[in-house]
Amino acid sequence: MNNQTFVTEFILKGLTDKPQLQVLLFVLFLFLYTVALVGNSLIGAAISFSTGLHTPMYFFLFNLALLDVICTCTAVPKLLQILGGEDKTISFGGCMTQLFFLTWSVAAELLLFTAMAYDRYVAICQPLHYSKMMSREVCVSLAGAVWGISAFDAITNTSLLLRLSFCGPNVIDHFLCEIPSLLPLSCSSTYVNDIMTIAADIFFAVLNFLLTMLSYGFIIVNIMAIQTTEGKKRAFSTCSSHLIVVTMYYSTVIYVYLSPSSSYSSDKSKIMAVIYSTVSPTLNPLIYTLRNKDVKSALGKLLFLRGNTN
Numbered sequence: 138m139n140n141q142t143f144v145t146e147f148i149l150k151g152l153t154d155k156p157q158l159q160v161l162l163f164v165l166f167l168f169l170y171t172v173a174l175v176g177n178s179l180i181g182a183a184i185s186f187s188t189g190l191h192t193p194m195y196f197f198l199f200n201l202a203l204l205d206v207i208c209t210c211t212a213v214p215k216l217l218q219i220l221g222g223e224d225k226t227i228s229f230g231g232c233m234t235q236l237f238f239l240t241w242s243v244a245a246e247l248l249l250f251t252a253m254a255y256d257r258y259v260a261i262c263q264p265l266h267y268s269k270m271m272s273r274e275v276c277v278s279l280a281g282a283v284w285g286i287s288a289f290d291a292i293t294n295t296s297l298l299l300r301l302s303f304c305g306p307n308v309i310d311h312f313l314c315e316i317p318s319l320l321p322l323s324c325s326s327t328y329v330n331d332i333m334t335i336a337a338d339i340f341f342a343v344l345n346f347l348l349t350m351l352s353y354g355f356i357i358v359n360i361m362a363i364q365t366t367e368g369k370k371r372a373f374s375t376c377s378s379h380l381i382v383v384t385m386y387y388s389t390v391i392y393v394y395l396s397p398s399s400s401y402s403s404d405k406s407k408i409m410a411v412i413y414s415t416v417s418p419t420l421n422p423l424i425y426t427l428r429n430k431d432v433k434s435a436l437g438k439l440l441f442l443r444g445n446t447n
Contacts, residue, residue, distance in 0.1 A: 143302065143303060144303035144305075144322075146226045146227060146228045146307065147226065147227050147232050147307045147309050147314070147322075148225050148227075148309065149215070149219055149225050149226075149227055149309050149312055149314075150309065151219040151225060151312045152219075152220070152312055159221075162220050163217060166213060166216055166217060166220065166415065167217060169415050169416065169419045172419050173209045173213075173415070173418040173419040173422075174206060174210075176419065176423065177203075177205045177206050177421070177422050178202075178206065179422070180198065180199070180202045180422050180425065180432065181199055182439055183432060183439050184196075184198060184199045184202075184432075184435070186439060187438065190432070190435055193276045194253070194375075195431075195432075197252055197276070198425060198432075200249055200280055201249055201253070201421065204242050204249065205246075205418035205421055206418070207238060207241070207242045208243065208246070208418055209415060209418040211235055211239050211242065211313075211414075212312075212313050212410070212415065213414070216312045232309075233295055233298065233299060235313060235314045236298065236315065236316065236319070237291050237295045239314070239315070240287075240290065240295065241288055241290075241291035243341075243413065244286075244290045244337070245284060247342060247345045247346075247387075248283040249280075249283050250349055250379075250383050250387075251345045251348050251349050251352075252283060253379050254348070254349040254352035254383070255348075257376040258352040258353075258355055258356055260375065261360065261375070290337050293337075294316060294333060294334065297330045297333055298316070298319060298330065301320075301323040301325050301327065303322055303324065304324045305322065305324050309322070310403040311403060311406065311410070313414070315406075317406065318403070318406070320334075342387070349383055349387075356376060359372075360372045360373055378424050378425050378429060381424055382420075382425075385412075385417060385420070386413060
């Protein structure tokens, strides 16, 4: 071991080696990055400054917007650097930092989706007890658990990676530092890392997916029991945006993190990572805004006030 050279930096292969495609992808991801930042920032500002949106549903939406900003700021800037220049290296510390914040934001979003599904379940299935079951204290506690548990997971998995020795290949066939793409590069045993990764995936992806689907199962049953068509539409409209986002997000995350290692494909993993780290944060504000009159109204007032100020 004393004669081995330990890795101090990694080389990210990126999405493509073709110069023509790199230019097009740079423009595309710069556009998506800008839309994601502006869209989520506007939603966060609208919820913060509009007293009519100070409800549990929009409190959780504010947290989602914040997590989307963290996720896209963790993944996209380095991707733009790779696409726009020749430097594809990332320091060991930079790689671990990116891994930490990416793991934190992805895990937190999965937990947050469960909290948001529970909020919609209480609103539709237990409307008379909503103010008590979703009080300010309950919402703050749920949000604290979302951020705290996901941070603990990120610290644990990052710490376990820091224990490993990387003394051989340093080329990552990806555009970011992820656990599945880093573990094969280690020259020491990854048994503990594999166990902890599987346990985290089962808890964050599988368990939370089942809890979310269980909540929506009860919601659908209650909506179907509503007598009027207008009542059904009104009830479904309050949770349709969340259901669309959850379906899009889980389909990508579960594929990347729960597919057997033998069937792991770097190309498919890159596509899925693009979706949950870039496309999803870009579409989330559009989905919630286009399907929600309250958010559109708050955004209109916010932009009108800023226009008058200027």
